[in-house]
Amino acid sequence: MTKVVNQTYAPTVVNLTTRGLNGLVDDILALLPQDEIILLFFDKLETSNDFSFFFEQIGSGEFENVLNTLQSSQQLRILLWRLQRHGFDIPGWIQLVQKYFSFSSF
Numbered sequence: 001m002t003k004v005v006n007q008t009y010a011p012t013v014v015n016l017t018t019r020g021l022n023g024l025v026d027d028i029l030a031l032l033p034q035d036e037i038i039l040l041f042f043d044k045l046e047t048s049n050d051f052s053f054f055f056e057q058i059g060s061g062e063f064e065n066v067l068n069t070l071q072s073s074q075q076l077r078i079l080l081w082r083l084q085r086h087g088f089d090i091p092g093w094i095q096l097v098q099k100y101f102s103f104s105s106f
Contacts (some may be wrong), residue, residue, distance in 0.1 A: 021087050029100050029106065
C-alpha cells in the first residue's frame, strides 16, 4: 500500500507495510528526517550540558555493567519472550533504530 504523507516542506511517498507492529516501526523510521535528527543530536551534544552528561553516562563502564546485568536476567528474558509472542519485538526494534542511525550499540 502506498500513502502520500502531507508535510509542509514536501510530500513524502511511503510504501506502507502490513507486518503489524514491526511494520509500523519500519514505516515510522521511513518518515523520520534522518539527517535533521542526526544534526539535532550533535547540536544537543555541543549546546546542552544535561544531554552531554547523559550521553557520557550511557557510554560509561558503570552503565555497561548495568546493561550486562539486565541482559543476563532470567526475568528480563522471560518478559522479552512474552512480549515477542504478542508481536513486540523489542530487540528487533532496537536493532532497527541502531541501523537507522548507524549506531553499533547503545
